[in-house]
Amino acid sequence: MINPDVNDWRSDLRMVAEMFGKEEEAEAYISDYEAKAAEVGAAIKAVNGEQATYYAFLAGDDIHFLFTGAAYGDIFYNDMGLAMPENLPEQDSIELPMVDLEALTEIESDYILILASDEQRAEFESSSVFNSMETVQNGNVIWVSLSPYFNQAYSPYGKYQLLDELQELLIR
Amino acid sequence: MKKQVTEVNRTAMVLVLCFVGLALIFLGIILSISYGTREVAGIDIIQGLFAREKMNIEQLIIWDYRFPRAISAVLIGCFLATSGAMMQGITRNSLASPSIMGVNQGAVLAMAIYMSSQAIPATIVRVFFAFIGAAISAVFIFLLSLRRANLDITRMLLAGSALGALFLSLASMVALLTGNSKDLAFWMAGGFGSVNWSTVYLLLGASIILPFALTLSPKIMIVSLGDEVAIGLGEKPNLIRFLAFICIVLLSGVAISVGGNIGFICLIVPHIARMGVGVDYRYVIPISMVFGGVLLVFSDVIARVIGNTGEIPVGSITSLIGVPVLIYLVRREKRT
Numbered sequence: 001m002i003n004p005d006v007n008d009w010r011s012d013l014r015m016v017a018e019m020f021g022k023e024e025e026a027e028a029y030i031s032d033y034e035a036k037a038a039e040v041g042a043a044i045k046a047v048n049g050e051q052a053t054y055y056a057f058l059a060g061d062d063i064h065f066l067f068t069g070a071a072y073g074d075i076f077y078n079d080m081g082l083a084m085p086e087n088l089p090e091q092d093s094i095e096l097p098m099v100d101l102e103a104l105t106e107i108e109s110d111y112i113l114i115l116a117s118d119e120q121r122a123e124f125e126s127s128s129v130f131n132s133m134e135t136v137q138n139g140n141v142i143w144v145s146l147s148p149y150f151n152q153a154y155s156p157y158g159k160y161q162l163l164d165e166l167q168e169l170l171i172r
Numbered sequence: 173m174k175k176q177v178t179e180v181n182r183t184a185m186v187l188v189l190c191f192v193g194l195a196l197i198f199l200g201i202i203l204s205i206s207y208g209t210r211e212v213a214g215i216d217i218i219q220g221l222f223a224r225e226k227m228n229i230e231q232l233i234i235w236d237y238r239f240p241r242a243i244s245a246v247l248i249g250c251f252l253a254t255s256g257a258m259m260q261g262i263t264r265n266s267l268a269s270p271s272i273m274g275v276n277q278g279a280v281l282a283m284a285i286y287m288s289s290q291a292i293p294a295t296i297v298r299v300f301f302a303f304i305g306a307a308i309s310a311v312f313i314f315l316l317s318l319r320r321a322n323l324d325i326t327r328m329l330l331a332g333s334a335l336g337a338l339f340l341s342l343a344s345m346v347a348l349l350t351g352n353s354k355d356l357a358f359w360m361a362g363g364f365g366s367v368n369w370s371t372v373y374l375l376l377g378a379s380i381i382l383p384f385a386l387t388l389s390p391k392i393m394i395v396s397l398g399d400e401v402a403i404g405l406g407e408k409p410n411l412i413r414f415l416a417f418i419c420i421v422l423l424s425g426v427a428i429s430v431g432g433n434i435g436f437i438c439l440i441v442p443h444i445a446r447m448g449v450g451v452d453y454r455y456v457i458p459i460s461m462v463f464g465g466v467l468l469v470f471s472d473v474i475a476r477v478i479g480n481t482g483e484i485p486v487g488s489i490t491s492l493i494g495v496p497v498l499i500y501l502v503r504r505e506k507r508t
Binding site (some may be wrong): 060 | 227233235236298364365
């Protein structure tokens with residue numbers, strides 16, 4: 001059974017593949033993805049530098065959800081091998097860590113990917129606190145819309161499609 | 173002579189309570205500004221409040237994030253409690269709150285429509301939408317509860333509950349069909365997530381209604397004694413109810429459209445006020461005004477301390493405090 005308490009798309013994909021007797025295709029897909037993710041990660045690092053740090057969050061009205069261990073966090077750090085900001089709050093369950101704007105200002109990162117609606121983006125962009133963050137002043141904030149970027153980062157097919165896009169988005 | 177002395181005592185009591193309340197509000201604002209996820213040194217807190225140039229990020233957090241939030245909590249609490257006290261006075265029902273006029277439900281429906289539309293994405297536009305929803309709903313329910321140009325409170329309760337339920341189900345339908353139900357649920361939980369200086373100015377602007385509410389309070393006192401007494405004393409109960417109604421819609425509409433559904437303040441604060449100063453609405457209304465602000469600003473601080481980063485909505489703290497107090501009051505009223 002697919003375990004709803006764990007984010008593990010690989011084992012979910014293998015399970016579905018087993019049901020349809022397509023284990024080999026699934027393995028090939030996973031290793032293709034891994035190779036491509038590593039390649040994209042290397043390409044990003046070649047331009048932005050080995051040490052550059054990245055994190056992504058889903059914007060809310062008051063509290064924001066960090067992708068530390070799931071979705072973008074998983075892709076950035078585990079698949080692409082990008083560096084994580086030192087003080088990024090840890091994720092110890094399927095629940096994304098929640099932070100407010102004050103906590104965001106404490107995370108020092110070279111690049112930030114933000115998933116937000118138009119309204120939330122406008123809200124952030126009019127906030128003097130947000131605008132005085134170093135990453136923002138350096139112009140290294142990447143905005144993407146909530147749909148499809150939220151769901152996409154969780155699904156096997158979506159992740160694969162994201163890689164090329166992330167390469168374009170993260171190389172500034 | 174003796175009666176005069178009691179009256180003087182009562183006035184003194186009210187003044188003392190108001191003073192204590194204002195002191196508590198001041199303390200609440202200080203606590204609210206000092207506490208947050210990011211540690212800000214005392215000097216930056218003071219600089220944040222008074223320096224207007226070359227502010228660092230910590231000073232900006234104080235001025236543009238924590239301060240508007242603290243002021244909004246005070247004003248929203250004050251508006252909700254005042255409108256609750258006025259509502260209880262004009263309906264002569266201690267369980268009445270602005271929600272029986274569909275203010276909350278109208279705002280929720282308007283928010284659902286706003287979220288599904290391509291309206292301009294800005295907090296102030298959203299607040300405006302919610303307010304219009306609240307006002308339309310209240311006027312509609314008010315008109316439905318008129319019988320031969322007289323306001324019928326029973327009708328208002330019936331029309332209010334029925335239409336309120338209808339608005340809520342329409343809102344969830346709209347939200348589900350357009351895929352916004354999660355956002356709507358967050359909004360309904362209430363909180364100060366979207367407050368900024370523009371909403372503070374709106375709240376400050378709306379606070380010009382407070383003196384009107386105070387001027388109306390002796391009249392509301394007379395209406396709360398019953399229509400016959402009021403007419404006997406030469407008052408026009410319908411006119412007073414209508415004027416109070418306008419104040420209630422404006423105050424609660426603005427408060428809800430900025431802060432969402434913050435539960436129990438409208439209901440509980442007037443009860444607490446009555447515990448202190450008795451059933452006289454001349455005193456219940458000003459005391460509610462002050463202590464509504466106190467309760468909400470402290471609830472917000474508690475929500476943030478317990479929730480660490482603010483994942484606990486302030487509405488759940490006000491309910492957590494409000495429900496036991498309400499049950500206690502209901503039990504106590506039975507015994508006496």
